[in-house]
Amino acid sequence: MPLFVIQHNLQINSCDGLRMDFFWAFFKTTGFYLLTPGNAVMIVIGILFISLAIIKHYEPLLLLPIGFGMIVGNIPYVAGMNLGVYDAGSVWNYIYFGVTKGIFPPLIFLGIGAMTDFSTMLSNPKLILLGAAAQIGIFLTLIGALFLGFTPQEASSIGIIGGADGPTAIFLTSKLAPHLLGAVAIAAYSYMALVPVIQPPVMYLLTTKKERLIRMKPPRVVSKREKIFFPIIAFLVCALIVPGSLSLVGMLFFGNLLKESFVTERLAQTARTAMIDIVTMLLGITVGASTQAQTFLTKQSILIFALGATSFAMATAGGVIFAKIMNLFVKDKINPLIGAAGVSAVPDSARVAQIIGQREDPHNHLLMHAMAPNVAGVVGSAIAAGFLWSFLVK
Amino acid sequence: MYLLLNLGHNWQNVVNANGVTITIIGMLLVFFSLALISLIIGSTPYLLKLVERFLPVEDEHFSGNAVQKVSESEVVVAISAALCHSAQSANKQL
Numbered sequence: 001m002p003l004f005v006i007q008h009n010l011q012i013n014s015c016d017g018l019r020m021d022f023f024w025a026f027f028k029t030t031g032f033y034l035l036t037p038g039n040a041v042m043i044v045i046g047i048l049f050i051s052l053a054i055i056k057h058y059e060p061l062l063l064l065p066i067g068f069g070m071i072v073g074n075i076p077y078v079a080g081m082n083l084g085v086y087d088a089g090s091v092w093n094y095i096y097f098g099v100t101k102g103i104f105p106p107l108i109f110l111g112i113g114a115m116t117d118f119s120t121m122l123s124n125p126k127l128i129l130l131g132a133a134a135q136i137g138i139f140l141t142l143i144g145a146l147f148l149g150f151t152p153q154e155a156s157s158i159g160i161i162g163g164a165d166g167p168t169a170i171f172l173t174s175k176l177a178p179h180l181l182g183a184v185a186i187a188a189y190s191y192m193a194l195v196p197v198i199q200p201p202v203m204y205l206l207t208t209k210k211e212r213l214i215r216m217k218p219p220r221v222v223s224k225r226e227k228i229f230f231p232i233i234a235f236l237v238c239a240l241i242v243p244g245s246l247s248l249v250g251m252l253f254f255g256n257l258l259k260e261s262f263v264t265e266r267l268a269q270t271a272r273t274a275m276i277d278i279v280t281m282l283l284g285i286t287v288g289a290s291t292q293a294q295t296f297l298t299k300q301s302i303l304i305f306a307l308g309a310t311s312f313a314m315a316t317a318g319g320v321i322f323a324k325i326m327n328l329f330v331k332d333k334i335n336p337l338i339g340a341a342g343v344s345a346v347p348d349s350a351r352v353a354q355i356i357g358q359r360e361d362p363h364n365h366l367l368m369h370a371m372a373p374n375v376a377g378v379v380g381s382a383i384a385a386g387f388l389w390s391f392l393v394k
Numbered sequence: 395m396y397l398l399l400n401l402g403h404n405w406q407n408v409v410n411a412n413g414v415t416i417t418i419i420g421m422l423l424v425f426f427s428l429a430l431i432s433l434i435i436g437s438t439p440y441l442l443k444l445v446e447r448f449l450p451v452e453d454e455h456f457s458g459n460a461v462q463k464v465s466e467s468e469v470v471v472a473i474s475a476a477l478c479h480s481a482q483s484a485n486k487q488l
């Protein structure tokens with residue numbers, strides 16, 4: 001309640017009732033009075049996210065800022081105070097600008113590019129196709145979302161959750177369906193954190209023990225020139241075929257060139273440390289703060305979460321099945337578990353492939369091989385996002 | 395019957411929005427782009443051999459899986475650290 005209303009209340013009351021009225025008027029402006037059950041639920045979910053980050057170490061760099069942001073976003077305040085992310089002129093709104101205008105995701109891609117070593121992918125290029133196959137989750141979910149009555153723009157934003165790439169999901173949603181930004185971002189990051197829970201059942205279901213025991217040839221050594229050549233040529237291919245992916249793949253490969261050229265080590269160091277950390281913090285907390293109960297707790301959000309989980313499972317299945325199909329044609333067999341790493345949750349899905357492979361054979365090291373489809377998945381989901389944006393932009 | 399009608403109506407949404415077309419074109423584009431990158435990467439070593447005729451490699455830097463030269467003292471330090479770590483783990487288990 002604005003201050004002048006409180007003063008007015010004070011003037012019209014007698015001295016005896018003055019103190020109580022003052023406190024009552026003040027109490028009405030507090031979060032305790034204004035808190036709705038929805039806000040309370042979201043605050044509990046925020047605390048759950050923080051607990052998962054701290055206790056279970058599930059994507060702590062993302063879940064902790066998002067969880068705290070959820071608490072921040074669900075503290076109610078008197079109308080007209082301009083405090084929330086959706087209130088023009090508020091501090092949170094200024095920071096949220098980086099999300100709504102799609103500025104943060106490319107900056108995160110710059111950092112990812114500066115920290116990613118593409119050498120395993122370069123040493124075995126056929127594994128790149130697994131990263132392409134896993135994008136099937138995006139498109140099948142798009143069909144599912146259309147089936148459930150979402151618009152094509154909304155369906156694309158929901159489908160991209162299957163890319164398992166938070167920045168890409170935020171980027172595309174900010175362009176196509178900004179009103180779903182909170183739900184899509186929370187679903188994408190939640191499922192990225194839950195990769196070790198979602199993927200293993202699908203991987204076990206689609207592979208035999210014999211397949212899980214396949215050992216792959218160690219990757220060859222990649223020269224410096226190949227590593228420098230790759231970001232330039234890959235950028236040209238992606239950007240020329242799908243110009244919509246320019247912002248994401250441009251930054252990704254620029255960051256990688258900074259790293260691999262060895263002449264801009266200082267810039268690469270900044271991109272992969274300070275810069276990506278700052279952007280991750282700002283993105284995480286504002287995305288969390290965008291989940292105000294009034295806009296977030298809807299039937300639509302529940303559908304988005306359900307479709308997101310399906311998308312993730314289908315993407316995993318797509319990668320595994322495609323690896324099995326490739327095995328019909330290639331001489332050096334591929335362990336189908338690494339197909340699951342085609343979803344671009346780097347490096348978690350590659351780690352899941354390694355863990356499951358080692359459960360069958362403790363001396364089988366799949367991590368290096370799984371990193372190839374994993375990083376290819378990042379490029380694949382950026383291309384898919386670029387295509388959907390180009391195709392559906394109004 | 396109502397369910398079937400509803401499903402038919404829902405499928406009409408997919409048809410109206412060209413959902414299947416988007417899916418097919420999208421997957422083809424993703425595959426085509428990544429397959430092209432894969433082909434180029436596969437041919438890079440041969441291309442670089444041609445480039446090396448004109449621009450010979452002066453100081454090839456290997457990283458990732460390459461074995462780097464390390465001093466004997468560094469090897470001793472690494473072995474000590476590994477032994478210390480395994481001893482600590484064993485103590486914790488006990």
